[in-house]
Amino acid sequence: MVDDEVATRAPESDAFAQKPAGEAAQSVFPGDTIAQEGPTMGEHCTTDRPTPSGQIPTGEISKLGGVDVYITKPADYPHSPSKLLLLLTGGTGLKSTNNQLQADKYASEGFLVVMPDQFDGDPAPNSVDMSEVENSPSWLEWAKLKAAEGAKSFLIDMWLARHTPEKVLPILQKVVEGAKEEFADAVANGGGIYGVGYCFGAKYILTLAGEHPEYVSSGQAAPTDEEQGATKNAPLIRAGAVAHGTMVTKEDLEAVKAPVYIACVENDPLFPEEEVLTPGRRALEKNGVEHEIQTFSGVPHGFAVLGDYDEPKIKQAQTQAFGQMLDWIQSH
Template sequence: MADEEVATRAPESDAVQDSLFKGDSIAQEGPSMGEHCTTDRPTPSGEVPTGEISKLGGVDAYITKPADYPHSPSKLLLLLTGGTGINSTNNKLQADKYASEGFLVIMPDQFDGDAAPNSAPEAAPEAEPSLIERLKLGVADTAKSFLIDMWLARHTPEKVLPLLHKVLEAAKEEFADAVANGGGIYAVGYCFGAKYVLLLGGQHLDSVMFGVDKPTDEEAGTSSKGPYIKAGAVAHGTQVTPADISGVKVPMSLICVEDDPLFPEEIRKAGEDALVKSGTEHEFKIYPGVPHGFAVLGDYADSKIKEAQQQAFGEMLGWLQAH
């Protein structure tokens, strides 16, 4: 894979290229995401979100606060989700977990009301399907993959970043006490959201920040901007390029899945080498034997995945608290 190739081609998208949509440019070239990026795991029993959705900078955001805020000081945390977005119960509970640890959490609707296709809790497994049922499921998976590619084409950096900047500017005003207490804004990102935490934590030319090819001389009007956050932590990113990582200028923790087709080793290695060269404080944690998306709150039958999920949360939280 070339250095600039996006690290998000899911295995199911290969079927799109080879069957229904031969010749379609989006199906052939557009990035894709896996099931764990677009479908919630079952919600842990008995857990109910405690925050609320309101407008922040004109953008819907799920906001959840520590129980003793504002009587006790808090720090501001931006949480960026995978494709299931802010209406996902699991994502709300994930935000609540950070709030219970002393962060005032803002989880914005980075998709502007357009969450990933078929975003819904994952159904419980049933009996082994018949051959005909498996064929039907294969066609459905291929169609869904195409829909996700189309959806991703609607949610590019030039669409997502302006929404995030509106939220950040409004948050600095409305929650100035939390921003001041933390000495800036912290951020965590999962799957889709991980790329944008990396971008917000970086110093990039306009051409990198907005995903377009522009001349890099000053006469063309390009300039370096950022970083917009103090420190960040991301888990199993999608759509991430080496440039996204190499531009990072703030302390960054990256939780990765071993042999992850959505975040291949060559992308990780190139990014890690760049961070080492730049002297940017960072850490990479590699988790074997877990699926992409494991760090997003949700129930698993496999106790090893449950333990890894809890460990990843603890490591991300610890990184933020240490910075």
């Protein structure tokens, strides 16, 4: 879906969390480097769009490995075989109705979906109601928005500092181990676990699709130097599909070993092409990793997360991205 004439930021555009002018951007992920100064997470990573009218989640919140998870199953499970899908969300997290509905959509296509609370009860701050701002054109309201953006930027930076790989990966490992035990039939039927990730969650699907360092349950990273006994784990998922990742580095893509589909937004400062996507694509090709990368134009970062939009082009892109992500995991 390429349209060079349409700017990437649509009418429902992102209000990016910006770093103060002149301040060097630093990743909150140890060992990672931010490709450029600028936004760390976008509004669509941390704020839900309106929920589609009349839709109600059909799954339930339970626990796996001691972690809260939203579980949704195909209507005919366990009488018909299913495959296990791990769904990782953006900053809105486990209790977002839109995220639960998105999990239900994959369940309706035959996947037993496990969506963990990767933030341990601490979803991203949600301090700006974009619907109110978009309906108020006055310069005073615009000034209020700018002030709110600055406050939210600080809150998001603090939030990101609380949710690093050392904290998130042990949570995901507990869920994976719990799912292998609780839903062994679905794991066996699919020959492993599949994964889809959006925004924040996309980074972790890519991590689970790659060779990654060992993280112990205490939240401390294992040695990174091979001479000190560091080891790299094989991928924890069979195949993955991600959309508009945030905080992704070229090193994440260089480590990927499992087949991956990546949906990107054209000219996305949260997933910059020159610093991250292009070298990552080259690494996937060099390493012989099966992959597909689709770039969408004329849509905001976060467009693929389920939610209602007034703009037909965004609705179309959302449907297209879901179909492509679904096709990828169904065919691997």
